[in-house]
Amino acid sequence: MLSKTLALLGNFAAFIAAFTLVCAGVGALLPEQKVPIVSTKLDWLAEHGDDYDTLFIGSSRTYHQILPEMFDTDMAAAGHPVRSFNAGVDGMRPPEDTYLLEKILAHRTKPVRLVLVECNFIRLQQRGMDRDTLRMVYWHDNVRMGTLLRAVWIGDGNKRMLRRFKKVLEKWPDFPDHIRYWMWQNSNLGRGHDMLAEWTGMAPRNGLLASDLGKRNDGYKPFSGTSLANEEQIVVYEKDIAAMRAKLVRANGGDPVSLAELLVKQRLIEKAGGRMVLVLPPYIGENFFSPKQGEGMPPLLDFSDPEKYPELFSNENRADSAHTNVAGSHIYTHLVVRELLSLLNAEAAKK
Amino acid sequence: MPSALASLPPAQPILFIELRFVWIFSVIFLVHWALRTNTVRKVWLLACSHAFYTCFFIGEPVEFFQNVAAGRWGQLHEGWWFPLLLWFSTFMDYFVGLGIEAAKTDRGRKLWVTGSLVVNLGVLGFFKYYGFFDENVRAVFAWLGLSPTWEPLKIFLPYGISFYTFQSLSYSIEVYRRHLRAERSFLNLAFFIAFFPQVVAGPIVRAMTFLPQTLKRTDWLRVDARGCLVLFFIGFVKKACVSDNLAAIVDAYFCAPQDYNTLSAWVAMLCYAGQIYCDFSGYTDMALGVAGLLGYELCVNFNFPYFAASITDFWRRWHMSLSSWLRDYLYISLGGNRGSKLFTYRNLMLTMLLGGLWHGASWVFMLWGGLHGTALIFHREWTRLASARMVSVVKWVAVPLTFLWVLFAWVPFRAGDTYAGVVVSEKETETLGDIAKNSAAQKPIRLLGDGFYDRRGEKLLVRRDDVKRDPLTGDWQLAGQPGKIVAQRLAGSFSNTLTVWKSLAFSDGGGRKKDVCPNGLLILLAVLAIVHWVNSRSFLGHWWRRIPDFCFAAVLGAGAALAIFAKPVVYKAFIYFQF
Numbered sequence: 063m064l065s066k067t068l069a070l071l072g073n074f075a076a077f078i079a080a081f082t083l084v085c086a087g088v089g090a091l092l093p094e095q096k097v098p099i100v101s102t103k104l105d106w107l108a109e110h111g112d113d114y115d116t117l118f119i120g121s122s123r124t125y126h127q128i129l130p131e132m133f134d135t136d137m138a139a140a141g142h143p144v145r146s147f148n149a150g151v152d153g154m155r156p157p158e159d160t161y162l163l164e165k166i167l168a169h170r171t172k173p174v175r176l177v178l179v180e181c182n183f184i185r186l187q188q189r190g191m192d193r194d195t196l197r198m199v200y201w202h203d204n205v206r207m208g209t210l211l212r213a214v215w216i217g218d219g220n221k222r223m224l225r226r227f228k229k230v231l232e233k234w235p236d237f238p239d240h241i242r243y244w245m246w247q248n249s250n251l252g253r254g255h256d257m258l259a260e261w262t263g264m265a266p267r268n269g270l271l272a273s274d275l276g277k278r279n280d281g282y283k284p285f286s287g288t289s290l291a292n293e294e295q296i297v298v299y300e301k302d303i304a305a306m307r308a309k310l311v312r313a314n315g316g317d318p319v320s321l322a323e324l325l326v327k328q329r330l331i332e333k334a335g336g337r338m339v340l341v342l343p344p345y346i347g348e349n350f351f352s353p354k355q356g357e358g359m360p361p362l363l364d365f366s367d368p369e370k371y372p373e374l375f376s377n378e379n380r381a382d383s384a385h386t387n388v389a390g391s392h393i394y395t396h397l398v399v400r401e402l403l404s405l406l407n408a409e410a411a412k413k
Numbered sequence: 414m415p416s417a418l419a420s421l422p423p424a425q426p427i428l429f430i431e432l433r434f435v436w437i438f439s440v441i442f443l444v445h446w447a448l449r450t451n452t453v454r455k456v457w458l459l460a461c462s463h464a465f466y467t468c469f470f471i472g473e474p475v476e477f478f479q480n481v482a483a484g485r486w487g488q489l490h491e492g493w494w495f496p497l498l499l500w501f502s503t504f505m506d507y508f509v510g511l512g513i514e515a516a517k518t519d520r521g522r523k524l525w526v527t528g529s530l531v532v533n534l535g536v537l538g539f540f541k542y543y544g545f546f547d548e549n550v551r552a553v554f555a556w557l558g559l560s561p562t563w564e565p566l567k568i569f570l571p572y573g574i575s576f577y578t579f580q581s582l583s584y585s586i587e588v589y590r591r592h593l594r595a596e597r598s599f600l601n602l603a604f605f606i607a608f609f610p611q612v613v614a615g616p617i618v619r620a621m622t623f624l625p626q627t628l629k630r631t632d633w634l635r636v637d638a639r640g641c642l643v644l645f646f647i648g649f650v651k652k653a654c655v656s657d658n659l660a661a662i663v664d665a666y667f668c669a670p671q672d673y674n675t676l677s678a679w680v681a682m683l684c685y686a687g688q689i690y691c692d693f694s695g696y697t698d699m700a701l702g703v704a705g706l707l708g709y710e711l712c713v714n715f716n717f718p719y720f721a722a723s724i725t726d727f728w729r730r731w732h733m734s735l736s737s738w739l740r741d742y743l744y745i746s747l748g749g750n751r752g753s754k755l756f757t758y759r760n761l762m763l764t765m766l767l768g769g770l771w772h773g774a775s776w777v778f779m780l781w782g783g784l785h786g787t788a789l790i791f792h793r794e795w796t797r798l799a800s801a802r803m804v805s806v807v808k809w810v811a812v813p814l815t816f817l818w819v820l821f822a823w824v825p826f827r828a829g830d831t832y833a834g835v836v837v838s839e840k841e842t843e844t845l846g847d848i849a850k851n852s853a854a855q856k857p858i859r860l861l862g863d864g865f866y867d868r869r870g871e872k873l874l875v876r877r878d879d880v881k882r883d884p885l886t887g888d889w890q891l892a893g894q895p896g897k898i899v900a901q902r903l904a905g906s907f908s909n910t911l912t913v914w915k916s917l918a919f920s921d922g923g924g925r926k927k928d929v930c931p932n933g934l935l936i937l938l939a940v941l942a943i944v945h946w947v948n949s950r951s952f953l954g955h956w957w958r959r960i961p962d963f964c965f966a967a968v969l970g971a972g973a974a975l976a977i978f979a980k981p982v983v984y985k986a987f988i989y990f991q992f
Binding site for chain 2: 249252
């Protein structure tokens with residue numbers, strides 16, 4: 063009986079081993095998958111990456127709110143000439159941003175100088191529009207899956223097992239989707255079909271839009287929304303502002319896994335010869351956190367305070383409660399430069 | 414009435430090619446073989462079969478029971494109560510069987526079997542043909558200048574009803590014909606009708622072949638596990654890797670056949686021939702493999718039909734369980750060939766027309782049946798009249814000629830299910846939520862099969878739960894928003910059929926014509942045909958039986974990895990699920 067069971071287990075192991083080996087082998091031979099916006103930016107940086115020494119990484123708060131051209135002009139005027147690229151992507155947060163950063167830095171032959179990274183925490187929920195799309199799948203490699211697993215298990219880092227289990231159960235409903243994406247990515251699901259579709263030219267395939275790079279090919283694209291359109295929206299927005307004041311982003315120090323993920327990014331950037339600066343965008347909501355300074359944590363530029371930056375939160379500069387409009391983005395970019403310069407100058411003075 | 418309040422679209426079936434089926438089956442398999450007695454095993458499999466079938470209609474079971482408990486009828490899927498029809502059919506035929514045997518006179522026996530026929534076919538007819546009937550009556554009314562006063566009923570077809578109705582009918586008829594004793598055990602009969610590998614899309618198993626199996630205790634030592642796993646794997650490859658890949662080409666062509674040239678028509682039809690064969694025979698292979706792993710044998714349904722040397726031969730090789738059912742219970746009941754030549758041909762034609770109608774409530778399916786009926790009559794005449802010399806000459810072209818006819822007949826079969834899509838949005842990529850929000854401008858999209866694509870050919874982020882198919886018009890609508898049409902069923906399937914036939918007959922009809930595919934696809938089709946032919950000749954033999962167990966497991970693992978690589982992400986439901 064025992065020998066039969068062992069033989070059965072051996073056969074199952076042979077099945078899994080062969081499956082894994084073939085998946086890995088086929089995966090190694092395949093080109094990168096083309097994901098809208100992400101691949102457009104990656105492809106551009108693979109070709110022109112060394113032209114830039116400064117990068118912005120983050121979500122739509124980066125993609126549509128930081129203008130590299132304006133940033134470069136302001137920095138040059140202050141005696142710090144740089145050439146920057148906006149690598150922000152709608153809805154991007156850790157650990158996807160770490161994956162993207164790895165890919166961007168891998169293409170570079172020259173060292174990077176500065177990388178401004180949004181201070182998002184890891185969240186397992188996905189945007190409805192991303193569900194079951196390549197956008198969710200492409201970054202689910204083993205490393206990122208490990209990060210997500212830690213995020214579920216460690217949670218807010220509470221040492222009491224019961225509370226931790228409670229947190230695990232809270233996060234669990236979103237986790238199976240990530241397991242699915244991880245399996246999808248590692249089993250090369252559908253890649254042969256996509257290649258056939260490309261080969262025959264018949265079936266639909268993912269098309270990349272050059273316009274995702276923006277008019278100046280610097281990665282910035284204005285936010286599609288215009289301004290808070292009517293009284294009703296303004297009322298909602300002001301209500302949100304009030305709520306935010308009651309629950310400041312700065313009060314959230316982050317969970318251990320999100321903090322560790324920041325340090326992973328920092329190591330990557332330092333390895334590429336650059337330095338990392340964290341950014342808290344002008345946002346009303348709980349997507350971001352404000353890590354405690356010190357203990358090797360990168361410096362933070364915090365724009366989340368409506369008292370300190372009222373212009374970023376005033377109705378006429380907002381597209382919605384989560385984004386600034388074009389006018390607001392201009393102000394925001396100038397402010398980023400101002401705060402960055404004061405940080406750099408303070409550091410220089412210390413030295 | 415709760416069912417009337419159900420507002421969610423019908424739930425999605427569980428397919429053998431889905432990962433969740435692997436988990437579900439693993440549990441069923443392990444528990445089945447862990448149980449000791451035959452009766453307990455059958456109870457377990459019957460419970461699993463009904464649970465499996467019920468999930469086709471209720472969606473997520475936990476969510477369903479929570480909604481029922483809370484009285485949230487509006488949150489249920491339409492048709493959630495359809496599994497009761499399977500129970501109804503089972504109970505009825507159980508008592509009909511006992512009734513027939515208990516009847517003292519032939520008249521009594523006839524009454525019982527007639528009751529079974531009327532009720533079974535009545536239920537099938539109502540769910541399957543009400544819409545068709547209503548549509549045609551309305552057309553006649555319109556032609557007469559009258560407008561019907563009744564509201565149309567929104568009815569959709571319960572999965573598998575055509576299959577299990579025929580299966581349970583075969584039991585009543587066999588008992589009536591005294592070929593079979595009435596089954597005393599309700600468990601055995603219910604298990605025979607509901608056994609999950611075949612309940613939804615066949616093969617239509619005969620009571621005479623299955624019921625005796627339920628009497629013996631299943632024995633793992635007698636299970637050809639390797640054979641079953643290989644069968645399941647081959648079925649998976651046929652369905653997921655071949656059929657679903659060919660479907661993209663076929664769907665694109667049938668969206669607008671008038672836009673394509675003759676070569677495209679031929680390629681698309683060849684692809685469709687491959688798609689439907691691999692889809693259906695793939696399902697059957699998987700069903701046979703699954704049933705085999707549980708210790709039960711189902712009947713073979715396909716025997717390389719495209720290598721048939723005549724249309725009569727084709728029907729001995731294609732959907733064998735249905736064709737033999739139609740022969741034994743319809744053709745013979747109509748009188749078969751026990752009469753004049755004309756009488757025989759009438760029976761043949763009627764059988765094929767009804768066989769066509771069994772596939773779907775539409776005139777195009779009747780046309781398909783009629784074409785096959787005509788070919789069967791022609792073949793009979795040919796066999797009678799042709800001299801031996803002529804037969805020997807034609808023998809060389811018999812296979813391609815038969816295939817050509819089958820190919821031509823597939824045109825109406827496929828052309829009846831064609832859609833043109835519209836998306837209501839300005840954005841480049843949209844979800845249905847976005848479509849609903851931005852209803853300002855209508856932009857055309859391509860709708861390919863079960864998927865929705867935007868103008869760039871990018872898959873729209875639409876979940877099947879977000880859309881609902883109108884059972885009357887066949888249009889796809891946003892769930893909960895009647896009138897917000899996402900994709901319209903093309904009217905005039907006959908005109909589509911004629912367009913394709915004209916194209917196949919080298920009549921492009923002018924205009925700008927597109928090519929459906931590059932030459933690469935022709936090479937791929939040729940490779941598939943060669944593989945199929947090699948397989949039909951058993952040149953490769955059963956080499957996989959001679960290798961050690963761990964090598965077999967490794968080969969299967971490697972094969973599974975390659976199959977997953979080749980299959981599309983978005984799977985399509987089995988074509989025969991709609992019948």
